[in-house]
Amino acid sequence: MSTTTQRPAQDLLAADTSMAAVTLHVGDLDAMAAYYRDALALTTLAVEPAGPTTAGSIVLGRVGRPVVVLRHTPGLPAGSRTQAGLFHTAVLFDTEESLAAAVVRAAQHPGSRFVGNADHWVSRAFYFQDPEDNGIELYWDRPREVWQRQADGGVAMGTDWFDPNAFLAEHVSDRAVEHAEHDAAQVGHVHLQVGDIPTAKAFYVDTLGFEQMAAMRGALFVAAGGYHHHMAMNTWNSAGAGPRAAALGLGQVALTVPGAEDVAALRDRLAHRGIPVRDDGLTLRFDDPWGSLIEVAADGAR
Secondary structure, rough: OOOOOOOOOOHOOOOEEEEEEEEEEEEHHHHHHHHHHHOOOOOOOOOEOOOOOOOOEEEEEEEOOEEEEEEEOOOOOOOOOOOOOOEEEEEOOOHHHHHHHHHHHHHHOOOEEEEEEEEEEEEEEEEOOOOOOOOOEEEEOHHHHHEEOOOOEOOOOOOOOOOHHHHHHHHOOOHHHOOHHOEHHHHHEEEEEEOOHHHHHHHHHHHHOOOOEEEOOEEEEEEEEOOOOOEEOOOOOOOOOOOOOOEEEEEEEEEEEHHHHHHHHHHEEEEEOOOOOOOOOOEEEOOOOOOEEHHHHHHOOO
């Protein structure tokens, strides 16, 4: 089910909007950085040492593109599965071969916990939890031309099982596993836990400017430019959750829009809705209704 409707362009995020690196607050920076390097074959792109007033952080990604920022915050408690926050960070791969290589590496790492796989009709996905219990999706998209479009412009998505071992047997190669860090990967979407879906829709669709692409019981999928989803929100574990308490886990969700005019249009929408914004001239930073931090910047501004 979806309810995409025609809306003025100034009320929508640009079609070329994309997801940038997800920031995680972590308790053990060295161990978590080692995990993401070894299990997901990410490479270190930048290191920020801890200072008198700042926590140390490490940026990791593939082929120069950041995927995750790990921020050392050892004083925070572990998050709860019932609170609002991160459901998973979804890492998108260009080919089934590069997805298979990433899955093999993640599955072989002792710090990973494999929690399932699914064919979502538009994509094939594998799910893991990292050593600090942050969700990770590794996935590959089928070509857009084979996605089933709904009459209202949404995308048909479902959840079918497929044999993970058969997939790996067909697509994995020793070379791809050994040299996985040379294959491109990026954050394709981010899936959040929220307290209720109507509030999530009012914020992420009506205010932020995504379009609703699909909905199912307890979940909403939204995107820009006709993608199946750049973000999702669910209440499967977190129905009724209030504002987030400070905890390990999600630190920030980041979006990239094409230009400064797109940032300005969003600034106006947020102001119209009375949402407080931290604006440094390059980026907008604001909280969703549950206190999850969102950052939006023009391409090249970060």
